[in-house]
Amino acid sequence: MDDVRRVQVTARGFALGAVGVGVAAAGILLGVQVLAQAGLLLVGVLAYGLVVLGTAARTANRGGLTLVRRVVPHPVTVDDEAVVEVDLTSAGGVHRLDRLEIAEQAARELSGGGGLRARVHRSRGRLQLTYAIHPSHRGRWTVGPLQVQRQDLFGVARWSGPLGPPMKVAVRPRVVHLDMDTRSSSTDVDRAAVGTRMPAADDASLRDYRAGDDLRRVHWRTSARRAELMVRQDERAARRPVSVLLDLPDDDATAEWSISAAASIALALMRSGHRVRLLGGGVVDALAEHHRPDVDGTAADALLDQTVDLVLPPNRMTRDAWLRTAVDTLSQQGGGAELIVAVVGGLDPDALASLARIGDAHQGWAMVRLGRVGQPAGDDETYTLEALRRAGWRAVGVQPGEDLAAAWERLLGASDRAEAMR
Structure with missing residues (x-):
């Protein structure tokens, strides 16, 4: 004192x-x-x-x-x-x-x-x-x-x-509740939303009983043998992990909208059973940890707390360097096994090329910012949107400041159209 x-x-x-x-x-x-x-x-x-x-x-x-x-x-x-x-x-x-x-x-x-x-x-x-x-x-x-x-x-x-x-x-940041069941489960993006199942070794794994666990998941035979309660691991752990890639601009209003969008998407996917992490913003080490979905909201709180300390890049060079670091993290840690949802603006050629390589039609979705809040789109932003689409990403252009739920609807709709054309 x-x-x-x-x-x-x-x-x-x-x-x-x-x-x-x-x-x-x-x-x-x-x-x-x-x-x-x-x-x-x-x-x-x-x-x-x-x-x-x-x-x-x-x-x-x-x-x-x-x-x-x-x-x-x-x-x-x-x-x-x-x-x-x-x-x-x-x-x-x-x-x-x-x-x-x-x-x-x-x-x-x-x-x-x-x-x-x-x-x-x-x-x-x-x-x-x-x-x-x-x-x-x-x-x-x-x-x-x-x-x-x-x-x-x-x-x-x-x-x-x-x-x-x-x-x-x-x-x-303020987050928006995003509906994850607005489409049929026939498309990849919808299967990601409702929880795509992948073979996993821990489907039948057991763990110690924790307060609040459903007693119907208790494995009684193993519990009797070990003289302590054991429960079957939540099968949601087998759902594909998700990386939400965040590209922060140097404009305050646009950056806050982007952070709100990334946080809203991450929480929506977490609610549907995915392990989620945020990448980007210059603090990759702090944001790279996967958060497992849970019942009491601890993982969601941890993810939101990480967004509190995000800062804006001082210049374009720093912004591009942050994004390249995040993309490199995805590549080095097996980004190909994850679902990737990106919130980006106009990218420099190196970052765009790296991002295009790690996303394909089965795992990459992107919201590309077209302009800043109250400003029209630039050529680099339009080119980024088209380049990601050509690389197999399911991408839509968004106006910073627009309703996030509407932007999410368009992204899901773009995925439906892409699936119908296959």
Whole structure:
């Protein structure tokens, strides 16, 4: 906890001290005892205020004040509301909070473009500050530290400063629920959506029983032999893994739409039983881990948490390098055995050639951004779309900012048409 050390004399205190010294000096020079006593009393009031506040500051610095800050819910999603609760208590009631003034700092990205209104509740030895935040941008944004200020009873001195460490609020991108059963299961893309089965050695594998497992999956013979409950491995583990490839532009609005699209696609495929990973954005090592689908949402939370720290590339060279690294990761880790869903813009020739090689008609689908938010498509974006189609990808052009569910529908529709032409 940061120290609160600044004990200062207020303007009233300076005036009171100056008057007190002057009156005391005049009383001593004139031999008027009452005048001298009045001056010393004024100086004593100033000294009293400084001593009282100095003691309070030392108490706070030594842990006399305890601060706890919570954000509910946390993490929070873009455009959703969360509540910040700041709880300040005095250890043993030794520090008075009735004259303590407080203010909380929060990043502009958490205010939704407006001011923050707080409610303060005071009780003996406790002070609670509550305010709502409306995050407008994905990322990690700071609330705190708590700014405190207190004056003495006579207003001649005050102490102020930060109290407690700041806190980072994680803001996730907004995701859209994508329907995975809008087509028949005859096409490859639909079989990917509903969970394509592949031969796998772990179809009949067993694992230890976990709380919440369906008792109908308990393998009683093995459980009796081992004297512990064993369950058959969830057959969804045999579904093909999916890599969602994300190409981030250097435009903020377009990048946020792309991140939302990639996260929405990844969660939809995870819900249908696939192991999913995100690749791209310059942090491939952090995003490359496959997330197994689960019941309690832990894998989905982990995937969304990874998107919080994605940053925009500073220039086109960096963007192309990030994408090539992601494509190389796919190639080195057996991308041919995976389903690949890409959200990309116009690609440079090297990245486009690498991407075209690893996708074919059975495993590659792409949303190609045509332009930026509010801007028309460029030649490189149109060429990327056509080149991926020629390479066997099932690709559609999308306008950044458009409805994600509609874009997903078009991608599924393109897959249906491709299958009908085969």
